[in-house]
Amino acid sequence: MDILVTGADGQLGHWMRNVSSRSGDRYVFTDVRRSADGKVDMLDITDAQAVSDAVGSLRPGVIVNCAAYTDVDKAEDEPEKADLLNRMAVGNLAAAARDSGAVLIHVSTDYVFGKGSCNVPLREDSAGTPACVYGHTKLLGEEAVKASGCRYVIMRTSWLYSEYGRNFLKTMLSLTASEPEVKVVFDQVGTPTYAADLAGAVHAMIESREYEGKYGIYHYSDEGVCSWFDFAVTIARYAGHSACRIVPCRSSEFPSKAVRPSYSVLDKGRFKAAFGMDVPYWTDSLARCMRNMGCMD
């Protein structure tokens, strides 16, 4: 079977490339620009004709969409750009999947939740309550997939990090190495997810073909719960950055353009019941990532 991966130069896309390297399926990796090493072809998913042509000629069994507009604060200033990529372009992929008979595995976010406060892990059927442009456009992207009539699996995930691209882990590694003190919010609670773990779960789903007949929305994050403050403290401890004092603060002391959820822990019960996969605990995965990066013994 052929598998088309979009956004293959991002965090998750990179890990899709790593985990599928020994697959018997043929993976075709694409991103908005061709990579220098030629391993990633160009496919701009906002270009409906290009998407239709690519899917029409490849006839993939599965399309994995890892592409997104992911700059949460910048999206507040560029809502049209976020909408184009997170809603319109997702509609292009879903239409192409429907027309060609491919299954679309689309990745979404815990930020489809966020208005109001709660302290119960969020289920797939909990109503979307996005509090920022990014979350709103991602929710509309999910709705475009559902409305298209294609067979789909939507994987909502949270707090993605990896050795690739820009993310909280890398920011904290840099700040805690150079600053005497760093303030981090303790009133936003969720679960960090190593992109390797999510890519591994998606890849296992494709290898086993277990997605067949199990279409719908699933929640996938690593196991456990923490605040961004806890995440930062653990990063600094693992890196041995003991000279930096990490101070918990409230979101109100740390104004950002986008309003983020105060609690966005995802309930993974449906995913575990459907696919029977073990989910790693977040600190174990963080240690694995930091060892891969060479910043932990």
Ligand SMILES: NC(=O)c1ccc[n+]([C@@H]2O[C@H](COP(=O)([O-])OP(=O)(O)OC[C@H]3O[C@@H](n4cnc5c(N)ncnc54)[C@H](OP(=O)(O)O)[C@@H]3O)[C@@H](O)[C@H]2O)c1
């Ligand atoms: N990052 C998180 O904390 C987080 C949390 C929850 C859910 N998610 C979701 O998880 C998924 C993967 O996130 P990620 O962190 O791996 O994202 P990422 O690192 O930002 O990667 C997205 C990739 O898509 C590419 N892209 C941009 N415009 C495109 C276009 N028009 N056509 C094709 N590709 C395009 C980007 O290229 P450029 O870099 O050149 O723009 C980038 O390589 C996304 O759906 C995201 O919403 C992420």
